[in-house]
Amino acid sequence: MAELLTSAQMRAVEQAAIASGSSSGLTLMERAGRAVVDAVFTEWPDLAEGRHRAVVLCGPGNNGGDGFVIARRLAVRGWQVELFLLGDPDKLPPDARRMHDLWAAMGPVRGLAPESAGAGARPDLLVDALFGTGLSRPIPEAAVGAFRAVRERKAGGLRTSPCRVVAVDSPSGLDCDSGEMLLPALPQTAGRAGDVQSVAPAARMSPDVPLPISADLTVTFHKPKLGHYLGHPPMPSGKLAVADIGLADWDRPETLASQPPSAERVRLVGRIQHGAPMPGRMWPGPLLNVPGPGLHKYARGHALVLAGGPGRGGAARLAARAALRVGAGLVTVACPPEAQAENAARLDAIMLRPLADAEALAEMLTDRRLSAVCLGPGLGVGAATAALVAAACASAPRAPAPRAVVLDADALTSFADDPDALFADLHARCVLTPHEGEFARLFPDLAAPARRARGQSKVEACRAAAARAGCTVLLKGPDTVIASPGGAASIHAALYDRAAPWLGTAGAGDVLAGMIAGLLASPQAFASPHPHVEVAAWLHVEAARTFGPGLIAEDLPETLPRVFRDLGL
Ligand SMILES: NC(=O)C1=CN([C@@H]2O[C@H](COP(=O)(O)OP(=O)(O)OC[C@H]3O[C@@H](n4cnc5c(N)ncnc54)[C@H](O)[C@@H]3O)[C@@H](O)[C@H]2O)[C@@H](O)CC1
Ligand SMILES: Nc1ncnc2c1ncn2[C@@H]1O[C@H](COP(=O)(O)OP(=O)(O)O)[C@@H](O)[C@H]1O
Numbered sequence: 001m002a003e004l005l006t007s008a009q010m011r012a013v014e015q016a017a018i019a020s021g022s023s024s025g026l027t028l029m030e031r032a033g034r035a036v037v038d039a040v041f042t043e044w045p046d047l048a049e050g051r052h053r054a055v056v057l058c059g060p061g062n063n064g065g066d067g068f069v070i071a072r073r074l075a076v077r078g079w080q081v082e083l084f085l086l087g088d089p090d091k092l093p094p095d096a097r098r099m100h101d102l103w104a105a106m107g108p109v110r111g112l113a114p115e116s117a118g119a120g121a122r123p124d125l126l127v128d129a130l131f132g133t134g135l136s137r138p139i140p141e142a143a144v145g146a147f148r149a150v151r152e153r154k155a156g157g158l159r160t161s162p163c164r165v166v167a168v169d170s171p172s173g174l175d176c177d178s179g180e181m182l183l184p185a186l187p188q189t190a191g192r193a194g195d196v197q198s199v200a201p202a203a204r205m206s207p208d209v210p211l212p213i214s215a216d217l218t219v220t221f222h223k224p225k226l227g228h229y230l231g232h233p234p235m236p237s238g239k240l241a242v243a244d245i246g247l248a249d250w251d252r253p254e255t256l257a258s259q260p261p262s263a264e265r266v267r268l269v270g271r272i273q274h275g276a277p278m279p280g281r282m283w284p285g286p287l288l289n290v291p292g293p294g295l296h297k298y299a300r301g302h303a304l305v306l307a308g309g310p311g312r313g314g315a316a317r318l319a320a321r322a323a324l325r326v327g328a329g330l331v332t333v334a335c336p337p338e339a340q341a342e343n344a345a346r347l348d349a350i351m352l353r354p355l356a357d358a359e360a361l362a363e364m365l366t367d368r369r370l371s372a373v374c375l376g377p378g379l380g381v382g383a384a385t386a387a388l389v390a391a392a393c394a395s396a397p398r399a400p401a402p403r404a405v406v407l408d409a410d411a412l413t414s415f416a417d418d419p420d421a422l423f424a425d426l427h428a429r430c431v432l433t434p435h436e437g438e439f440a441r442l443f444p445d446l447a448a449p450a451r452r453a454r455g456q457s458k459v460e461a462c463r464a465a466a467a468r469a470g471c472t473v474l475l476k477g478p479d480t481v482i483a484s485p486g487g488a489a490s491i492h493a494a495l496y497d498r499a500a501p502w503l504g505t506a507g508a509g510d511v512l513a514g515m516i517a518g519l520l521a522s523p524q525a526f527a528s529p530h531p532h533v534e535v536a537a538w539l540h541v542e543a544a545r546t547f548g549p550g551l552i553a554e555d556l557p558e559t560l561p562r563v564f565r566d567l568g569l
């Protein structure tokens with residue numbers, strides 16, 4: 001587990017360190033520059049040997065200050081360094097100005113423009129120190145033009161080596177809070193000259209709209225920022241490295257992984273913290289639904305999954321299979337009587353019961369041993385499903401803990417015309433698992449286009465949705481966000497070295513809903529579903545990564561035993 005910071009939180013940690021007198025801004029800047037050079041040599045060992053050529057693009061703030069440090073440190077190693085500065089040296093903040101002066105004693109500072117930056121032979125390394133956490137608006141066209149001009153330089157002589165790009169803190173243009181790229185409208189993208197354009201993830205995925213600024217390696221400081229983990233591949237950061245610059249003592253301790261994260265911070269869900277393996281017993285151990293010695297199956301809970309009519313039961317069967325594999329002691333599928341024959345032919349370990357309507361569900365749920373209900377996958381959109389949702393939520397027994405209710409797919413869409421009616425039904429042990437389309441139906445003002453126009457991140461939107469719904473919300477995607485009332489928020493990113501693009505396959509979401517229900521079915525589950533939902537999202541991607549390409553939804557539950565073995569269970 002790790003925490004992600006906003007730009008403001010990063011500044012606050014830096015300020016606390018400086019105020020304590022333990023580090024000066026100048027020291028931190030020197031460490032940051034040195035960390036980038038070290039990370040470059042770790043990533044590309046061939047650059048650690050011999051003398052190479054670098055172009056360093058410096059911006060008008062402290063990100064540019066880091067760039068001056070990098071230029072100096074490379075030059076000291078015998079590199080040939082060209083440095084371009086965007087803006088007036090006299091307007092640099094004091095620390096960056098000091099680093100500027102140290103560099104200026106070693107080499108020229110040239111004004112940054114596409115024409116000047118484009119002249120010369122291709123360098124081995126391009127250092128993007130234009131903008132970092134201080135970015136507040138779309139970056140100037142000259143910055144983008146100069147970056148591209150360097151990348152497009154022709155190789156000199158017989159050289160064929162590529163130009164590697166390292167971004168300092170973030171690829172310039174990345175909003176470190178939202179993950180959006182704040183770029184000027186460029187000729188190859190639609191829009192009038194001078195228009196502001198934020199490149200949406202969907203647009204970024206299109207090969208027709210290449211990202212004008214991106215890196216092969218991004219070296220960020222102290223902790224990753226939210227924006228590094230929000231978005232769809234290809235990520236502009238390329239590969240992400242996190243460098244320690246001595247700020248740990250000035251940061252608050254992280255919350256325990258078995259508890260929901262604090263409202264002030266965003267948790268990055270994962271077992272690996274910057275390459276250091278976490279002991280398997282610590283996480284996700286206590287949040288799983290594993291059998292204890294001598295325990296009856298009911299000690300792992302009984303999950304109920306509601307299925308739709310004839311020919312539409314596949315989604316619910318996938319969810320049920322996932323609930324059973326993830327650990328529920330018993331799983332029952334309840335379906336309309338006319339779909340019973342079909343389901344009976346397809347289920348063995350999973351039990352089957354006929355269920356006519358919401359009234360019958362209320363009656364069924366008087367059985368307190370039914371500890372979790374999952375509904376929505378393949379259930380059908382309409383009043384009948386809405387009534388089932390109301391019955392499932394209303395019958396929450398008070399003791400020992402309210403029954404968990406996982407609502408996905410049609411259970412959400414059935415309330416598109418009246419989301420408030422859904423919110424009135426929900427309680428704190430409910431979990432909503434929408435994809436962006438379903439999310440937009442329930443929270444139109446928080447949907448992707450609306451929030452982007454306001455500069456609101458996916459995390460902030462999901463937090464607002466959880467507050468409105470009064471329950472945990474998991475908003476899907478390669479950058480899955482989980483939020484709970486009170487402000488707890490986490491990102492589970494299937495990005496970088498955890499990418500699993502083959503997870504985008506029909507039925508994968510149904511399996512996730514079932515996994516959540518299977519974990520929450522445990523009578524030992526914590527009161528807040530939040531940490532269990534985090535684990536489900538992690539297991540889902542872990543299963544996909546363990547299985548690999550060619551995955552179909554059916555494979556996800558079947559791969560869980562292997563994942564558990566790998567966890568040391
Ligand atoms: N916060 C920390 O703890 C540390 C920060 N350091 C570096 O400092 C960076 C942050 O520095 P700053 O806060 O000065 O911010 P940046 O250097 O990221 O950029 C802000 C500067 O650019 C200007 N600016 C912002 N958006 C602009 C736009 N669209 N067009 C033109 N100008 C624009 C601002 O007015 C300001 O001058 C970090 O990314 C990191 O590289 C490191 O030196 C070490 C430690
Ligand atoms: N490119 C991707 N990388 C990682 N995970 C993805 C990707 N695309 C989709 N997913 C995940 O796959 C699941 C798809 O769920 P959903 O959209 O509900 O599909 P379905 O309704 O077919 O089950 C979600 O958990 C989502 O986060």
Ligand SMILES: [K+]
Nearest residue numbers: 128131168170
């Ligand atoms: K940068």
